[in-house]
Amino acid sequence: MIDRVKSALLVNNFKFPPLKITVNLSPSEISKKGTHFDLAIALQIALFDEQKLKFDDFYFFGELALDGSIKDTTLIFPMVLSLVKQGLLKKVVVCENSAIKLSNIPNIEIYVVNNLNSAIEFVKTENKERFLYKKEILEYKTIELNGEKYFYDTNYTEDFRYVLGQDMAKYAAMICTAGNHNLIMEGSPGCGKSMIAKRLQYILAPMSLEEILEKAKLQALDFKDVDFYPIRAFRSPHHTATKSSILGGTNSKMGEVALSNNGILFFDELPHFPSNIIEALREPLEDNKILISRVNSKVLYETKFIFVSALNPCPCGNRLSSVKECRCNELEIQRYKNRLSEPFLDRIDLYLVMNDSFNDNKNIVSSAELHESVIKAFIKQKSRGQKELNGKLSDEDIKKYCILDDESKEILEKARINYSLSFRSINKVLKVARTIADLNNNDIITKSDLLKSLNFRRR
Template sequence: MKIIKSASLDTIDAISIDVESTFTKGLPTFTIVGMISTSISESKERVKSALLINGFKFPPLKIIVNLSPSEISKKGTHFDLAIALQIAFYDNKKINFDDFFFFGELALDGNIKDTTLIFPMVLSLVKKGEIKKVVVCEESAKKLVNIPNLQIYKVKELNEAIEFIKSEKKENFLYEKKEIKHKILEINSEKYFYETNYPEDFSDVIGQEMAKYAAMICAAGNHNLIMEGSPGCGKSMISKRLQYIMPPMSLEEILEKAKLQALDFKEVDFSPIRAFRSPHHSATKSSIFGGGSSNAKMGEIALSNNGLLFFDELPHFSKTVLEALREPLEDNKILISRVNNKILYETKFTFISAMNPCPCGNLLSSVKECRCNELEIQRYKNRLSEPFLDRIDLYLVMNDSFNDSKNKVTSKELHENVIKAFIKQKQRGQKELNGKLSDEEIKKYCILDNESLNILEKARINYQLSFRSINKVLKVARTIADLNANEIITKNDLLQSLNFRRR
């Protein structure tokens, strides 16, 4: 019995599937089994049409196609090509499909189409080391070409796929690999990619020099940031411009971003611009963290992995959402458990949020009078718990001054500083940027001089800093030191870091 390799997606990971078939005497029927979805069941009609239109006689036999292992639920139209090839070669015992994987949806005339699930499946299989050769259509090949250690063979239609199987010169169908066309940094033999286009520029933000500096620190070290200020002072403007000055991305991060785009049914791009997710404060807990009655589905925090997650009007998010954020902010992962499965998502996002100082928003305004009483302000502030705020690296109170300074800072200037700090972190051998360092890595990389050690001890006593707060101070100080080109954390670096702690 001949076996053709394909795959199915189980939440975010792919599972290799064997497409096998039997042709026996009996009443002519065509059945597909193996815990299949409706999209696979409908494959029978597409396969029949594609074979008959292209001159194949459908065998007058009892045909059973099995997708193995049968206990795994399968979905997707990409099985069409593998099923059609099983039938096309049913009477040819000499044909060997080797270790090729076949993916593609069949049009009724036999043309092969791309599907949204092909890219995340192939990427997952490559990471597991289960796939080296894949046969797909040209549209799929354009997406897969950036995946390393993968040979891609391109076929346009069913007849060409059959010709490929028969051919002894399979290299004629090989799709040419192409380099990602972006600016490249090479550090310790690793390549990192970045863009220098700034559709939204920091030069548009009038004044707010301290906020821009905080945004640069946030980007340089992937630090969590809260901005508090009156309406219209520039909080949202700064947040939306942050994604364009974020650090360069590795090829693995770019591919992971593309995978999440495909799973979110978005157009896949391979740009080194980090993802920016901005859910509304009325969003449900399931939409933010992932959920589903039987199968776990990704939420906003999983889709923002290696990117930015922006919460505007932070205190208006539900208490359950804010408290549930504590785990992914601290551990950079979250486990979603359901009756049928459990899935662990990575959540290495940079958390950005904006909030007003009071319900009416005018508490810090120099021109408008606040209409809130002390009780209303206290209730508003109490929506953010101390354990939640303890996980924030940078807390910035913004004024509503709009002095049009001639010394305008641009996104290009900020990005250049971020890249310099990024290079220093990678040259030290850091796998993660400063904001995501573990406790052991903090001891290794966040080294203070004697004067800074004394200042930190005084700050711990005076401000009653927790162990987590001290680590946050050290990580921010390490980033400031990198921006200032200091090998160890100096007094000035530490004082600036302490200045960004919430009082």
């Protein structure tokens, strides 16, 4: 860092005084690293004797090349976004590449300087308006509800029209995306489980600007190219992934559960994941957050993802097949099933058993049609004043929004006794029934809505 700053200053005709230079990055107890400090350090050195200059209102971020040009870094966007959310930053000075990303953040002024000389000129001049960057506006389809805009896209890279048969699975997929419900699909290899899972992200609910910025921040922290598309994240770790890569590791590094926030976390071949990873998912699935504790730090991450997984009915996969014979004995099947504990399965909203029949291809439904239904259900939920979609409702909100008619109350009580439903299971049933009611445009949960919800419970 020091060599880059020194080279940039020398190239721009700065003469170092015969003094020792000490740079203080406060507070000292917090570990700091990154090339985004270069520009601020260079300006402090270049302007150390300019006592009249004051630029406390401005934040400077940028990496310096050896010739004094300013570059973008992956950490600038998440840092600026975090400072804006805390109300600490209103004016920022960066290079043009950084400004393009930052322009989507509301309530800040962005000034562009592309080299060190330009930055020095910016500090010294009184006419700073000529450095002001014109902010861009996201150009996607929008819905405005309760004074807030929600964005969505209608380019379906993976379309449900190519999923043959599986009408019940498509219906479950629509419920899953309309209410942010966790989904497990059980079926023989090749019946369409993974195919359906990969299409879910394109029919998810519209995104608020805050959610789009959060997704971009997570992309930057994962060292990926930042985009501002209103398509939610889809993370699909392999079953050989380590526990730290999924839950978070050393130095409180983000894992897959945090990187999939507001999106989908997909586990293919679920029983092949180590049991300690599966059981560790219980907390983020229940509380929608995860605390990563290490010796020197504790970091809390939001985990409001939709958990989607696929599994075979037995080790060989042919137990539900209509054309192949299962080679597993009962002990092997039971051992395979026991890899998933009851407390974990209790956190799953929708459990679907799929067949391998593709004879019924008449009811072809496209992603556009499914997405339209999801958006209508989304509007209904937000119009009720819900901050969260049905799948993430708190216990208090369940009582407020999941209202049953008299006949449905009797059915739910019978189901509780006959199926030995836990308190959590009852809440899951109610939340799924609320989403089904929204898809049917019902103000309260009817008998039909509740029965459909109970049909998706694991038996």
